[in-house]
Amino acid sequence: MRQTIHLPLTRFTNLAALTTALLVWLPQAGLSDEAATREPSEYTQDESVLSVLPVDGINSASPHPENTQATLDEALIFLSPDERRSLIEIGELLQFHPSQMDTHLLPDTPLSASIGKQMGEADLNIGIEMLRFMCNSWFPSAYRNAPINERQLTLYNILRSISTLQGLTYYSASRDEFRTLFEESWAIASLRKSREALPDPIVDDIIPLDTILIHQKDKSFGNNQSKVTYRVVGRDMSIAIENLTPMRYKGLVRVVNSGNMQIRIIVIPVQEGLLVYGAMAAKTLNVKSFLKRAQSSFTNRIIAITQWYLSRINEEFQE
Structure with missing residues (x-):
């Protein structure tokens, strides 16, 4: 029987983490420089990485009508009664995976099957997932009173506000202090x-499938570039971040090869409020030697991811 971790909500200042610094606990882990990596020329915004589909091509797949939302019970049908009660009372569930990433806390949505399959096929050997629920009364009245399509577009554009990650702070368990994570984003x-920084790719209409590239300068791992994929089915939306360049601690020791780190956020509006699922996982070496430290590091970062998103909602709907 799996164990689910219940932790109190943690306060993070500024914004929260989305990519490459999730492995501060692995400075001693090295991956062979012989591992294959893709050339930068393979990735450009105006070539095959960018993909846009018509709205009608995906939204019609949603099991719920266009202007309705699932209930909380429908989205959480996979949880036990005790887990549901804990999620509603505490506001969050956490589960750490020390040897192989899994998606035990992934809600039942039209996006779930493909996301679970993609993370499973990546053979990630360590990770954490988090599920948070915020009831409608938690949000500003401007959020609750906004027309559903307008609110949906804002929720989507928050995921696209990449520059808001610049200057974020997170809690470092090893140093017992808050530290800057992304110096550039x-x-x-x-x-x-x-x-060459581009403006945040904010849109006037939701794009069901879209991919962009991002640059981030991490305090521990220096400059890194990633591919960010957005998917929307019905009222549910997700962001997937995959590193396109190797991650090197202090610019020297390779700890994660290209494509071996993934971060996911799934936003699921329900009638009673909002579910936010976050997952962070990687394929790296020497995990067992750093397991306790890794769990603390991953936990802090996944809390930061979801807190970043929820804080941005309050900023956008501030009265």
Whole structure:
């Protein structure tokens, strides 16, 4: 029987983490430089990475009518009664995976099957997932009173506000202090043009399938570039972040090869409020030697991810 961790909500200042610094606890882990990596020229915004589909092509797959939302019970049908009670009373569930990433806390949505399959096929050997529920009364009245389509577009554009990650702080368990995580964060046109910041890719209409590239400078791992994929089915939406460049601790020791780190956020509006699912996982070496430290590090970061998103909602709907 799996064990689910219940932790109190943690307060994070500024914003929260989405990519490459999730492995501060692995400075001693090294991956062979012989591991294959993709050339930067393979990735540009105006080539095959960018994908846009018509709205009608995906939204019609939702089991719920266009202007309705699932109930909390429908989204949480996979949880036990005790887990549901804990989620509603405490507001969050956490589960750490020390040897193989899994998606035990992934809600039942039209996006779930493909996300679970993709993370499973990646053979990630360590990770954590978190599920948070915020009832409608937690949000500002402007959020609750907004027309559903307008609110949905804002929730989607928050996921696209990449620049808001710049300057974020997170809690470092090893140092017992708050530290800056991302010194730089912006969208880019290609890996070769990572110093040329593009505006946040805010849109006027939801795009069911879209991919962008981002650059981030991490305090521990330096400059990194990632692919960010957005998916929307009905009222549910997700963001998937995958590193396109190797992660090196202090620029020297390779700890994660290209494509071996994933971060996911899934936003599920329900009639009673909002579910936010976050997952962070990687394929790296020497996990067992750092297991206790890794669990603390991953836990802090997944809390930061979801708190970043919820804080941005309050900012956007501030009265």
